[in-house]
Amino acid sequence: MKGLRIFLGLAGVFAASLAVAQGDTRHSGYQDMGPALQKMQDDDTANPGMLFVQGGEELWNAKAGSADKACADCHATGSMKGVAARYPAVAKESGKPVDLEGRINLCRTEHQKAEAFADESRELLQLTAYVARQSLGEPIAPPDDKRLDPLRAHGEALWKKRQGQLNLSCAACHDANAGKKLAGATIPQAHPTGYPIYRLEWQTLGSLKRRLRNCMIGMRAEPYDYGAPEYLALEAYLMQRARGLSMDAPSVRP
């Protein structure tokens, strides 16, 4: 039984790595989880993230703001395939980079003439989950946009910078020690394949920003404020780092 499980686990890792170049050992945190959690994520009726996807679909079709337009009035149903796999990207309106949540809020303020959703609000998570779900299985494909390069470089520098009372950097765990144990948990490679994620510890859906804040608290560092440019930089770097891996949002994580 144990042998079979190891075999199945290896088969899973192998299947995932087919998507990326040979010899590439990158994989989603999905492969670091036990079979029970993998099943929970894969079963649409057991994955609590799907509750948010369902709510997001309602919001997508609901008219909002003084323009009295719904997302669905401009975007065809199902047209968001691959979109979540591209962000952060440069927004047409402002010429500045935004993440997926920022893009949704730009649509709200610019096109629906509605108020932006607050960071980590249920509505924003629902819409993000609904959009991200449509990229299920799509490879992460950050745009080849020179304007994003400084952002990615900034993100990489932050990733490698030691900070906090424990003097850790993101890279100290997720690059140098990924796959090993931190207490009872396997340290994942930290590829943002499944955001927003349903974390059992949170008992709700959360964004990549929330995850990053969580890590910073664990490092005994002071988390950046919501809306801080550091998050966008880290997201841009992480998506670049995960290029080619398959999206699996909304994913379930321990």
Add this chain to the structure above:
Amino acid sequence: MASALIHAPKTAKRGETIEIKALILHPMETGFRPGTNGKIIPRNIIEHFSATWNGEEVFAMKMSPAIAANPFVSFFVVADKSGTMKFRWSGDNDFLVEEQVAIAVA
């Protein structure tokens, strides 16, 4: 917002055992945790869940504060005749959600 996800087969053979899955959005606040102000957050849980098939109760459970947020319930029933399965969650703060699905038995 619709807050429940129900999975049940649309059709079943007579005598077949079918699995019903029901997932609902709910914080399941225990009533034992202090908030950021140090005061206890009032209890807010689902107390009772039941499923009836053609008016007859086929599954019921009492929930407790130890159950995690967004409770997921799965149970099995033997399909005997076509009809509507109704689901009902009730709890603190007059929480009440009712959903139903039709199952055709041939």
